[in-house]
Amino acid sequence: MVKAGAFDRFGPSRKGLLSLVDEGLRLAQLARKERASGQRSFFGVEELVPELPVGEDEFPHGELLKFERELLGLYISGHPLDEHEARLKAAGVVPLAQAEGARGSFRVAGRVKASKVISTNGGRMAFLTLEDKTGEREVVVRDRLYESSPGWFSKDVLLLLTVRWGERNGARRLYAEEAEPLEDLPAAPPARYLVEIPAELVDQPLLDRLAAALADHPGPVPVQVRLWDGTRALVVAAGRRYAVRPGPELRHQLEGLGPGIRVDWE
Numbered sequence: 001m002v003k004a005g006a007f008d009r010f011g012p013s014r015k016g017l018l019s020l021v022d023e024g025l026r027l028a029q030l031a032r033k034e035r036a037s038g039q040r041s042f043f044g045v046e047e048l049v050p051e052l053p054v055g056e057d058e059f060p061h062g063e064l065l066k067f068e069r070e071l072l073g074l075y076i077s078g079h080p081l082d083e084h085e086a087r088l089k090a091a092g093v094v095p096l097a098q099a100e101g102a103r104g105s106f107r108v109a110g111r112v113k114a115s116k117v118i119s120t121n122g123g124r125m126a127f128l129t130l131e132d133k134t135g136e137r138e139v140v141v142r143d144r145l146y147e148s149s150p151g152w153f154s155k156d157v158l159l160l161l162t163v164r165w166g167e168r169n170g171a172r173r174l175y176a177e178e179a180e181p182l183e184d185l186p187a188a189p190p191a192r193y194l195v196e197i198p199a200e201l202v203d204q205p206l207l208d209r210l211a212a213a214l215a216d217h218p219g220p221v222p223v224q225v226r227l228w229d230g231t232r233a234l235v236v237a238a239g240r241r242y243a244v245r246p247g248p249e250l251r252h253q254l255e256g257l258g259p260g261i262r263v264d265w266e
Helices: 014-019 021-037 061-072 082-090 096-101 143-148 204-215 248-255
Strands: 106-120 123-131 136-141 158-168 171-181 193-198 218-221 223-228 233-237 262-265
Touching: 096 106, 096 136, 106 136, 123 143, 136 158, 143 171, 193 204, 204 248, 248 262
Parallel strands: 136 171, 193 223
Antiparallel strands: 106 123, 106 158, 123 136, 158 171, 193 262, 223 233
């Protein structure tokens, strides 16, 4: 009950109350022994139970939420994603409840509710149950991505995943393409998205394809185009309507416009 927050309204911290459990049990056992033996205090009444000081230190908020989930099956005082809300919005995360209608590569985020790891010819892969505020989905992590950082795909880890719909054994599933712990996300979105293009490639058809690619990924990050000829460079700021939401699909699309084209953000 203490771990789940049943006594939060009375003020003492959960950590402070839990630290007194052993001492409370000891005093209760001593009182039972005295009653059983008929012992009384010097004045013929039972001695008062001493008042124990409760420490003010508290568990980290994430640990409190974990207690609630384990003991009650739901979160009471918040959600693990609350503190990451601004960064998730900047990253263009799709709520899991809306993932069914997403196309191409897109981002989801949540807590790993469960993780099943199996061995394959290529190594190990994982089947995650990912949970956010709107629901949960299974996400398949193939061997190459899993083996790159196996600790990321454990229960209770908060993850940002770039995923894509795919087919496996006749069933439609989400497959992870990229992964990153939420704690590693930058505190703010990048200030600019830079597209570097060799000057000799520039013509009207290329600029039209560039504009179309940017327009397909609208977002909050302004775009700059850097034209260079090996010795000199010209940087042009794209209009506000071409601001983008960075992601692997946009990067792949832009770098595929021509040889030597690179993208970066800062």
